[in-house]
Amino acid sequence: MRFTYFHLMPWDSFTAKEEEWPVKNTYFDPVEATKLYATYIDTMAYAEECGWDGIGCNEHHFSPYGMMNNCNLIGAMLSQKTTKAKICMFGNLVPLLNPIRVAEEYTMLDVLSGGRLMTGFMRGIPHEYIAYNLNPDESRARLNEATQLIKKAWTEPDPFGWEGEYYQFRSVSIWPRPIQQPHPPIMMSGGNEESARHAARNRAMLGINFIPSLAKGREIIEAYLEEAHLVGWQPGPEHILITFHTCIAETDQAAIDALKGGVAYFSSTLMNVQRNAQEIVLQKTKFYKSEKNRDFFVERLKKAKSRTIEEAIHDGTVLCGKPETVVKQIKHAQKELGVGWINTNMKIGNIPNDIVTKGMELFRDHVAPEVRDIEKTPEPVMSMADA
Amino acid sequence: MNFEKKIAKLDKGDVTYFVCGDGPPVVYLHGAGGLLKSKAHELLSAKHRIYMPTTPGYDGTELIDGIDNMPALADLTADFIASEIGEGSDIIGHSFGGWLGCWLAVNHPEKVELLILEAPAGFRPGGKGGLDLPPDELAKRLVAYPEKRPEDDRPLEMITNNRDTVRLHYHDGMPLDEALVARLGEIKSSTLLVYGTLERIVPIETCRILKEAIPRIYFNYIYDAAHTIEVDQPERFVGIVGDFLERGEAFIVNNGSGAA
Numbered sequence: 001m002r003f004t005y006f007h008l009m010p011w012d013s014f015t016a017k018e019e020e021w022p023v024k025n026t027y028f029d030p031v032e033a034t035k036l037y038a039t040y041i042d043t044m045a046y047a048e049e050c051g052w053d054g055i056g057c058n059e060h061h062f063s064p065y066g067m068m069n070n071c072n073l074i075g076a077m078l079s080q081k082t083t084k085a086k087i088c089m090f091g092n093l094v095p096l097l098n099p100i101r102v103a104e105e106y107t108m109l110d111v112l113s114g115g116r117l118m119t120g121f122m123r124g125i126p127h128e129y130i131a132y133n134l135n136p137d138e139s140r141a142r143l144n145e146a147t148q149l150i151k152k153a154w155t156e157p158d159p160f161g162w163e164g165e166y167y168q169f170r171s172v173s174i175w176p177r178p179i180q181q182p183h184p185p186i187m188m189s190g191g192n193e194e195s196a197r198h199a200a201r202n203r204a205m206l207g208i209n210f211i212p213s214l215a216k217g218r219e220i221i222e223a224y225l226e227e228a229h230l231v232g233w234q235p236g237p238e239h240i241l242i243t244f245h246t247c248i249a250e251t252d253q254a255a256i257d258a259l260k261g262g263v264a265y266f267s268s269t270l271m272n273v274q275r276n277a278q279e280i281v282l283q284k285t286k287f288y289k290s291e292k293n294r295d296f297f298v299e300r301l302k303k304a305k306s307r308t309i310e311e312a313i314h315d316g317t318v319l320c321g322k323p324e325t326v327v328k329q330i331k332h333a334q335k336e337l338g339v340g341w342i343n344t345n346m347k348i349g350n351i352p353n354d355i356v357t358k359g360m361e362l363f364r365d366h367v368a369p370e371v372r373d374i375e376k377t378p379e380p381v382m383s384m385a386d387a
Numbered sequence: 388m389n390f391e392k393k394i395a396k397l398d399k400g401d402v403t404y405f406v407c408g409d410g411p412p413v414v415y416l417h418g419a420g421g422l423l424k425s426k427a428h429e430l431l432s433a434k435h436r437i438y439m440p441t442t443p444g445y446d447g448t449e450l451i452d453g454i455d456n457m458p459a460l461a462d463l464t465a466d467f468i469a470s471e472i473g474e475g476s477d478i479i480g481h482s483f484g485g486w487l488g489c490w491l492a493v494n495h496p497e498k499v500e501l502l503i504l505e506a507p508a509g510f511r512p513g514g515k516g517g518l519d520l521p522p523d524e525l526a527k528r529l530v531a532y533p534e535k536r537p538e539d540d541r542p543l544e545m546i547t548n549n550r551d552t553v554r555l556h557y558h559d560g561m562p563l564d565e566a567l568v569a570r571l572g573e574i575k576s577s578t579l580l581v582y583g584t585l586e587r588i589v590p591i592e593t594c595r596i597l598k599e600a601i602p603r604i605y606f607n608y609i610y611d612a613a614h615t616i617e618v619d620q621p622e623r624f625v626g627i628v629g630d631f632l633e634r635g636e637a638f639i640v641n642n643g644s645g646a647a
Contacts, residue, residue: 145610148584152608158598161639163581163620163627164610170639171605 001334002377003368004054004088004343005047005360006243009040009074011064012350014269021127021277022062033067039353040067041074045081046357050364051372054086054118056343059093061131065270072105079113087113090187090207090343091122094150095142096132099167100174102146103153107178115179118380120187121147121204123195126281126297127274136285140198142166147186147202154183185380187241192293193223200227200235205380207343208242212303214316214336217242221337237340238380242333245312246319246344247351248326248359248367255321258355260309265349267305319344323366330371340377390424395440397466400451404440404471408432412476413632414468415439416484418615419508419518420529421446421549425537427617430625435632438476440467442487444553447545457509457558457567461490468498477632478576481505482589482614483554489567492574501635502576503628506589506614510597511562515590518550519560528587531613535621571600578604579631579638583612583619605631605639 016027044055055078057071068074075087087109092102110117123143129136145164152160152172159173178184188199190208199206206224211217221240228235245263249255278301281287288294312318316336319329330342344363346356390405405424413435415428422441431437442460444450454463464487468476475498480488485507492499511517518525530536539546558564578601582594598606607627612619630638 148610158595158606161605161607161627162610163607163623165623167610168626170607170641 001330001371001373001375002053002238002341003051003363004056004086004241004341005044005050005052006056006058006088006090006343006345007040007044007347008058008060008065008345009037009067010266010270010347010349011067012036012265012347014064018273019276021274022131023064023273027064037067040347041077041081043347043353043357043360044074044078047360048082048085050360051368052085052344052363054088054341055082056088056090058089058091058120058122059124059128061128063270063273065274072109075109075117076112079109079116082113082116084116086116086118088118088120088187088343090120091124092120093124093128094121094146095123095139096128096134097146099146099149100153100169100172103150104174106150106184107154107174107176110178110180110184111176115184117178117180117184118187118205119184120189120207121150121202122189125274125278126285126287127277129281129285129287130277136281136287138166139287140289143198151183151186154178190220190224192288192296193220194289194293196220196224197227200224201231203228203231203233205239205241206235208240210243210245210300210304211317212300212315214333217337221339236378237338237375238377240337240339241341241343242337242339243343243345244317244319244333245348246326246346246359247348247355248319248321248323248346248362249355250322250362252321252325255325255359256309256313258351259318259320259348262348262351263309267349270349271301271305323362323370326363326367327370330367331374334371334375340375390428390439393471395467395471397463397470399454399463399466400443400449402440402443402463402467403446403448404438404467406436406438408434408436410435411632412436412438412472414464414472414476414478416464416478416480416487417442417445418482418484419550419554420546421541423537423539423615423618425617425621426535427621427624427628430621431629431632434629435477438467438471440464442483442553442557444556445549446541450553450556455556457487457490457564458494460487460557461494464491465495465498468495475500477501477503479503479505479628480507481617482508483557485509486558486564486567489571489574492576492578493567493570496573496575499576501632502574502578503631504578504580504597505616505624506582506586507580507593507597508589509558509561509564509567510593511590512592512596514562515592516588517562518588528614530615531583531585531611531619535618537618568596568600571597572602574601576603577636579628580604580606581609581616581624581627582606583609583614583616585611585613585619588614603636605636 060066247259486509
């Protein structure tokens with residue numbers, strides 16, 4: 001079993017009652033943010049000391065939801081502050097970006113880290129398309145094309161050009177090229193079955209976020225496995241990662257109390273500021289090809305907001321409690337889903353940083369030793385056929 | 388499309404060809420299936436005069452005595468250019484035609500201005516790829532989007548005969564033309580090599596060989612296209628080929644057409 005430590009880098013002291021996105025930036029205190037960045041980066045680097053196998057970042061824009069507009073900058077710092085942990089970029093939002101730039105920055109991270117990069121090729125959440133002024137209808141097609149282009153940029157030995165629907169480059173030969181051959185592992189989002197099938201067709205790892213139930217998680221994974229079979233490959237547990245809100249404390253009640261506070265802030269403040277923009281994109285565009293997937297996305301958000309922590313624990317969709325409890329929850333999730341990777345999000349909303357750090361130490365001392373070997377997860381190496 | 392059918396009366400024999408458009412000349416050398424006039428040719432003809440000779444023996448035409456190998460066919464093509472165009476011409480060669488275009492550029496450099504190779508045959512080390520496939524599989528590999536295939540008044544038997552019999556008259560199914568590979572370095576023309584991201588007839592090793600050997604070559608992927616790029620993605624094909632024809636090697640510089 002392998003674990004990644006994810007950090008959203010939220011602004012954790014936002015008090016304004018805003019509902020509009022983007023959020024006006026007079027609320028942003030740069031001096032306070034300098035301290036916050038330092039704390040968060042130290043915490044992320046500390047995850048390696050506490051036994052996590054990878055440290056995860058992602059990309060968001062224009063709100064207190066997350067302060068990593070370019071998560072590769074944070075990845076670069078982590079590459080120098082750590083020596084063993086994988087540097088996991090759980091988004092670049094590839095359709096929003098210049099794919100050659102993504103290829104270059106990811107390759108820099110792979111080289112800077114000595115071959116520890118795990119890449120994310122994410123489509124992003126709907127309102128991010130307003131930030132960079134791109135048509136959400138094009139998001140899936142852009143992701144498809146950019147993915148192929150980036151793989152070529154990583155693997156082509158000679159300069160090449162690209163004449164595509166969205167991207168045209170006449171002469172590409174990126175320096176540096178990746179240490180991991182033929183290229184670093186790629187993860188794609190498995191927010192629904194459509195996304196999971198897309199990941200399988202691209203022979204990518206599957207990353208599932210915040211499932212509403214283990215049963216739904218299983219459906220998504222089954223779609224991924226089925227599609228992979230159709231296109232001629234067989235993913236193992238090492239290709240599947242699932243993210244859980246995670247809170248570990250000395251007692252179950254202490255963990256529940258901390259998580260309740262964090263989730264309340266996350267839902268009512270961080271998520272709230274983007275709700276309007278999100279709804280506009282969902283209602284007025286074809287970000288989701290099918291109504292079923294759009295409805296699932298909306299339902300998942302609603303459920304995340306309305307469900308109590310106790311219900312989420314019961315459903316197996318969060319990891320929360322004293323170490324012995326969390327060990328049981330991890331074993332249960334692994335048994336139900338067959339995943340090789342669990343991605344823990346511990347700085348949820350405004351959970352105080354000392355509680356987060358204490359939880360990491362409890363993980364190191366009491367959780368990791370009990371669950372590390374329940375599944376022998378090998379490295380998710382990409383074969384030449386994947387390129 | 389308004390292609391005019393003509394016959395070039397050459398010393399070695401007659402060559403049927405089609406011509407369309409106005410502007411600088413471009414000779415299009417067809418693939419092993421024969422001459423399929425497509426939307427791409429129509430688009431190119433807006434700025435160029437497109438000459439499309441039919442290789443003797445193809446599409447119901449007669450073979451010519453003594454023209455039974457690729458260098459000899461290149462000699463005949465040079466005669467065609469001299470007779471119908473006069474000076475040199477830009478060349479586009481698809482598959483079999485790309486192979487022929489390389490021989491033309493090696494043996495008759497004065498007849499070749501810019502050279503454009505569209506998934507050229509003749510450079511398949513170890514016999515990778517090729518046309519020897521069941522008909523259904525071959526069809527999938529030739530064109531990814533069959534609904535884009537233009538109307539073709541040639542009978543199916545004629546196309547099959549082109550591919551199965553006539554092409555062998557010129558190269559006997561040789562996968563790798565080693566004599567030509569040894570001389571690719573002599574190609575003086577600026578060369579554009581285009582290759583579909585869905586290509587499965589010509590292996591990627593072909594591109595490696597050409598990229599290594601031809602001194603001034605540009606290699607471009609055409610996204611979402613199989614072997615017959617001009618059918619699968621005519622606008623993309625003409626976008627890059629047209630730009631190369633217009634600006635030569637300066638085509639690598641964005642002139643406002645909009646990169647990513």
